[in-house]
Amino acid sequence: MKALLFTGILALIIGACSQKQTLENVKVVELSSEFIYTDAPFPKCHASTIIETDKGLMASWFGGTNEKNKDVCIYISTKKNNSWSAPQLVADGVINDSLRYPCWNPVLFNKNNGDIVLYYKVGPSPREWWGLYKTSTDNGQSWSDAVKIPNNLLGPIKNKPEQLQNGTILYPTRFETRKAWTVYVEKSDDDLKNWQKTDIDNNGFNAIQPTILFYDGGKIQMLCRSKEHKIVETWSDDNGDTWTPLQATSLVNNNSGIDGVTTDTKLQLLVCNPIEKGRHKLSLFASYDGKNWKELIVLENQGKGTEFSYPAIIEGSDGTIYITYTYNRERIKFVHIEVTE
Numbered sequence: 470m471k472a473l474l475f476t477g478i479l480a481l482i483i484g485a486c487s488q489k490q491t492l493e494n495v496k497v498v499e500l501s502s503e504f505i506y507t508d509a510p511f512p513k514c515h516a517s518t519i520i521e522t523d524k525g526l527m528a529s530w531f532g533g534t535n536e537k538n539k540d541v542c543i544y545i546s547t548k549k550n551n552s553w554s555a556p557q558l559v560a561d562g563v564i565n566d567s568l569r570y571p572c573w574n575p576v577l578f579n580k581n582n583g584d585i586v587l588y589y590k591v592g593p594s595p596r597e598w599w600g601l602y603k604t605s606t607d608n609g610q611s612w613s614d615a616v617k618i619p620n621n622l623l624g625p626i627k628n629k630p631e632q633l634q635n636g637t638i639l640y641p642t643r644f645e646t647r648k649a650w651t652v653y654v655e656k657s658d659d660d661l662k663n664w665q666k667t668d669i670d671n672n673g674f675n676a677i678q679p680t681i682l683f684y685d686g687g688k689i690q691m692l693c694r695s696k697e698h699k700i701v702e703t704w705s706d707d708n709g710d711t712w713t714p715l716q717a718t719s720l721v722n723n724n725s726g727i728d729g730v731t732t733d734t735k736l737q738l739l740v741c742n743p744i745e746k747g748r749h750k751l752s753l754f755a756s757y758d759g760k761n762w763k764e765l766i767v768l769e770n771q772g773k774g775t776e777f778s779y780p781a782i783i784e785g786s787d788g789t790i791y792i793t794y795t796y797n798r799e800r801i802k803f804v805h806i807e808v809t810e
Contacts (some may be wrong), residue, residue: 492756492763493763495755495765496765496808496809497753497765497807497808498806498807498809499766499804499805499806500789500805500806501803501804502802502803503803504802505517505528505548505793505800506556506800506801507800508555509544509555510532511532511533511534511540511541511542511544512534512535513533513534513536513799514531514544514795514799514800515530515531515532515536515778515795515798516531516573516574516795517529517530517779517793517795518530518577518629518793519577519781519782519783519791519792520577520578520579520585521783521785521791522547522579522609524547525549526547526548526791527545527546527547527548527577527585527608528545528547528548528553528577528801529544529545529546530543530544530793530795530801531544531571531572531574531589532556533571537571539571541573542558542572543559543561543572543587544556544559545559545587547608547609548803559587559609559612560575560589560603560612570591570593570598571592572589573589573590573591573592573595574589574627576588576624576626576627576628576629578630578638581632582659584604584605585609586603586604587603587604588600588601588602588618589602590626596645598623599618600618600624601615601616601617601618602616602661603615604616620664620666622642622666623642623644624640624642625642626641626642626643626679627678627728628641628679628726628729628781629680629783631683632659633708635708636658636659637709638657638658638659639654639655639656640655641654641679641681641691643676643677643679645677649671650676650677651676652671652677652691652715653666653668653669654666654667654669654691654709654712656709667710667711669712670713671714672714672715672716674695674697674701674715674717675695675697676695676701676715677693677694677695679691680693680727680728680729680739681729682729682730682731682737682759683731683735684758684759685735686706687708688704688706689705689706689708690703691704691705692720692727692729692759693715694724694725695717695722695724696724697717697722698721698723698724698745699722700717700720700721700727700741701716702718702759720739720754720762721743722741722742723746723747723748725741725742725748725778725779726778726780727741727780728740728780728781728782730782730784730790732784732790732808733784733788734810736755736756736808737756737757737759738755738765738782738784739754739762739782740753740754740768740781740792743764747773748775748777749769749770749771749774749775749776749777750767751767751768751769751770752765752767753766753768753782753806755808769794769796776796776797777795777796777797777802779794779795780792780793780794781794788807789806790805790806791803791805792806
C-alpha cells in the first residue's frame with residue numbers, strides 16, 4: 470500500500486514538473502507586425518476577427534465615427550502577396566430609408582465545405598441587438614443577403630465558433646441585461662440549421678464573450694471575460710451538451726475581450742489584457758492543461774490612456790499564429806508569430 474501511495478505521489482510530482490518544464494521551453498518569435506490599413510473611410514474601429522482561406526488571410530471589424538453610432542458598418546480586408554487590401558464595406562445596419570442601426574462584433578468562420586460565414590450584430594445596443602450572418606462562396610469577393618439567426622438566438626458574440634467532429638458548430642455566446650451578464654452556448658448543424666441553446670450555471674459571475682479550447686479525452690474549456698477581475702472558466706466532457714458552473718481562474722482580467730486557440734500540438738494560446746484596470750497592456754499566454762499559464766510575449770504595453778484590446782487569434786495551416794487586435798480604436802493591428810515548444 471505504501472509503495473502504491475509513493476508511486477502515485479511521485480507520478481503527480483513528475484507530472485507537475487513536466488508541465489512546468491514544458492512551458493518553460495515554449496518560445497515565441499515575432500515574424501511580422503503591421504497595421505491592416507492606414508487609410509480608411511471611417512475614423513474609429515474595433516472588434517476584429519481573422520480567418521485563413523485557401524486564397525490567403527481575411528480580417529473583419531466594425532468601423533464608423535464611433536462605437537454605437539448609426540454609421541458603424543462591417544468591413545473586411547484580405548491579405549495576398551504580403552499586402553492587405555483596402556477596407557471593403559460588406560454589411561450595414563440600414564433597415565429602410567428612415568431607419569438605421571449600428572453594426573457590432575463581426576466573427577468570421579470557415580465552413581467545412583469551404584464557404585465563409587460572416588456573423589455580426591445589428592441594433593441600438595448590446596442589450597437590444599440581434600444576430601445575422603452572410604455567406605460567401607468565392608473567398609469574400611461577393612456575399613449573400615443577410616440572414617437573421619432564428620429562435621431569438623445571437624450566434625457568436627465576439628469569438629470564433631468551433632466545429633466538432635460530428636459536424637455540430639458550437640457558438641460561444643452571452644445574454645446581457647442592465648443587471649447581469651450571462652454566458653451560454655448555442656449550436657447549429659453544418660448547414661446553419663437546427664439552432665439550439667444550452668444554458669450554463671454562471672455561479673454568480675458576470676461573464677461574456679467566451680472562447681473555446683480543446684483538450685485530450687474530449688474535454689472542452691471555455692474561458693470568459695468577467696466583471697470580477699478574473700478570467701472565468703467552464704468545462705464540458707460531452708461535446709458541449711452540459712457545462713460545469715463558472716469558476717475563477719488564476720488569470721487577471723480587466724473586463725475586456727479575450728481570445729484563444731488550441732494548436733495542432735495541443736498547446737493552448739490565449740491573448741488577453743493581464744491587468745485589472747485599463748487596456749494598455751496586451752499579452753499572449755500559453756498552457757497545456759488550462760490551469761497553469763505562462764506569459765510568452767507582451768504584444769503591447771504603452772502606458773495608461775492607450776488601448777490595445779479585443780484580440781483574435783488563429784493557427785495557420787503552416788503552424789504559425791496570426792493575431793489581430795484593436796489599436797487605440799484607430800487601426801486594426803496584425804501580428805504574425807511562430808511558437809516553438
